[in-house]
Amino acid sequence: MSHYLLSVVTPTDGTPPAAEELDTIMKNVDTLHREMRDAGAWVFSGGLDGPDTATVVRPRGDELLLTDGPFIEAREYVGGISIIDVPDLDAALEWGRRSARAIGLPIEVRPFHWA
Amino acid sequence: MVDQADVARVFREEYGRAVAVLVRLLGDIDLAEEAVQEAFEAAVRRWPDSGLPPSPAGWIVTTARNRAIDRHRRESTRDDRQAEASRLHVPDEPLEEGAVRDDRLRLIFTCCHPSLGTSAQVALTLRLLGGLTTAEIARLFLVPEPTVAQRLVRAKNKIRKARIPYRVPQDADLPDRLHAVLAVLYLIFTEGHTATSGGALVRSDLCAEAIRLARQLAELMPDEPEALGLLALMLLVESRSAARTAPDGSLVPLAEQDRSRWDDDLAEQGRDLVRCCLRRDRPGPYQVQAAIQAVHSETPTDWRQVVALYDHLLALTPTPMVALNRAIAVGEVDGPGAALVLVDGLRTALGDHHLFHATRAELLRRLGRADEAATAYADAADRTRNAVERDFLDRRRGEL
Numbered sequence: 355m356s357h358y359l360l361s362v363v364t365p366t367d368g369t370p371p372a373a374e375e376l377d378t379i380m381k382n383v384d385t386l387h388r389e390m391r392d393a394g395a396w397v398f399s400g401g402l403d404g405p406d407t408a409t410v411v412r413p414r415g416d417e418l419l420l421t422d423g424p425f426i427e428a429r430e431y432v433g434g435i436s437i438i439d440v441p442d443l444d445a446a447l448e449w450g451r452r453s454a455r456a457i458g459l460p461i462e463v464r465p466f467h468w469a
Numbered sequence: 470m471v472d473q474a475d476v477a478r479v480f481r482e483e484y485g486r487a488v489a490v491l492v493r494l495l496g497d498i499d500l501a502e503e504a505v506q507e508a509f510e511a512a513v514r515r516w517p518d519s520g521l522p523p524s525p526a527g528w529i530v531t532t533a534r535n536r537a538i539d540r541h542r543r544e545s546t547r548d549d550r551q552a553e554a555s556r557l558h559v560p561d562e563p564l565e566e567g568a569v570r571d572d573r574l575r576l577i578f579t580c581c582h583p584s585l586g587t588s589a590q591v592a593l594t595l596r597l598l599g600g601l602t603t604a605e606i607a608r609l610f611l612v613p614e615p616t617v618a619q620r621l622v623r624a625k626n627k628i629r630k631a632r633i634p635y636r637v638p639q640d641a642d643l644p645d646r647l648h649a650v651l652a653v654l655y656l657i658f659t660e661g662h663t664a665t666s667g668g669a670l671v672r673s674d675l676c677a678e679a680i681r682l683a684r685q686l687a688e689l690m691p692d693e694p695e696a697l698g699l700l701a702l703m704l705l706v707e708s709r710s711a712a713r714t715a716p717d718g719s720l721v722p723l724a725e726q727d728r729s730r731w732d733d734d735l736a737e738q739g740r741d742l743v744r745c746c747l748r749r750d751r752p753g754p755y756q757v758q759a760a761i762q763a764v765h766s767e768t769p770t771d772w773r774q775v776v777a778l779y780d781h782l783l784a785l786t787p788t789p790m791v792a793l794n795r796a797i798a799v800g801e802v803d804g805p806g807a808a809l810v811l812v813d814g815l816r817t818a819l820g821d822h823h824l825f826h827a828t829r830a831e832l833l834r835r836l837g838r839a840d841e842a843a844t845a846y847a848d849a850a851d852r853t854r855n856a857v858e859r860d861f862l863d864r865r866r867g868e869l
Contacts, residue, residue: 442633444634
């Protein structure tokens with residue numbers, strides 16, 4: 355079996371969904387995670403706060419520099435992730451499709467290796 | 470007497486088959502390619518003395534497998550578990566009748582996997598199934614050789630690392646996945662038929678390669694009428710290729726072609742396939758396009774039939790380019806005025822495409838509106854990157 359990271363590609367400047375819409379999305383995501391568990395594919399999931407909440411620790415010679423804000427400014431950021439364990443890319447892409455449908459945002463599917 | 474040319478012929482015919490089997494046996498595309506390459510090098514040395522073996526393809530596969538096993542033994546000091554882990558994901562399936570046939574299909578579907586970009590799909594297909602070298606692919610597409618080499622390395626890397634499965638897709642996914650395969654073969658063909666850039670209109674070597682691959686696919690998937698339809702479409706278009714350019718290399722439009730220069734054998738093969746598709750009665754876009762080309766291959770052209778087929782095609786694939794071609798056919802039935810109204814309605818969608826302006830120009834010329842036609846020819850010439858097409862459009866404008 356192989357692990358894949360599904361990340362939710364979230365627009366940085368996008369208007370957040372209205373409360374009602376968010377409710378539907380959360381329900382969809384719950385259902386999706388349950389389906390992943392039932393299929394034995396789910397390993398781990400989580401959400402990330404926006405890039406404006408990020409702090410970067412950067413080596414500068416012997417010192418470490420703290421900077422406010424994201425590592426790189428981008429039009430999109432990773433809004434949430436799931437790690438899944440499936441036989442191959444086709445299976446991973448199927449979960450990618452279901453996630454994109456449930457959340458309504460692009461999903462990046464990438465091979466993941468445990469350290 | 471066996472010479473280099475015989476080995477080269479076997480190479481062209483059997484390379485894809487051999488690589489497909491070896492990928493399954495070895496679980497790695499690069500190892501499979503290396504092993505097959507070595508087997509052909511051995512064939513070059515041995516066959517001139519020993520003569521062609523009874524089954525050259527079988528000889529190549531066996532030799533390649535033995536070489537790969539030898540190599541594996543020599544290099545077995547390597548961390549085997551790591552090597553094992555990086556192997557291509559080949560689902561465990563019993564070796565059965567028709568396994569080799571399935572291997573080639575697996576390879577086609579892997580090369581044309583939707584997670585690979587179009588240019589990577591095309592390069593992989595030509596390299597692994599067509600047996601073309603990196604240099605040959607680069608020459609065919611007029612791109613630098615390192616670009617093609619890099620595309621191939623990246624694509625093979627992704628297949629391995631992302632674990633793109635070496636498998637014929639399941640029934641539920643088959644229509645979509647087959648569509649991707651057909652699109653790659655059709656792209657290779659159309660690039661050959663009207664090169665998007667460069668001095669020659671037709672790159673016949675590319676067309677021939679596309680037809681060879683389409684024949685293979687039709688053979689491997691005889692129950693898929695769209696695979697037959699694609700082959701029929703290519704054969705019918707190819708049957709007119711000799712008449713499509715004048716001796717000086719300039720473009721000759723369909724209506725002005727010398728029909729005695731059409732290749733009747735190819736056209737008849739294409740028409741046979743179209744009839745075969747009609748009997749299946751599972752129409753699809755490639756079959757309908759083939760049927761349109763079949764009507765064009767008969768004299769005189771039944772334009773009402775062409776319009777009816779374009780109506781069908783438009784229902785299957787409602788794209789502006791199909792609508793443009795339908796309008797041209799309407800022009801032959803209801804006159805250029807009726808066609809111009811339809812074409813003008815497509816300006817928003819196709820205003821940047823040279824064929825939109827070229828079509829308008831022809832219609833305006835037939836309506837006797839020479840000034841507007843001249844502008845439209847110029848607009849068209851500005852938008853094509855093919856020198857022969859541009860010359861044709863400039864000549865038309867000059868004749869007004």
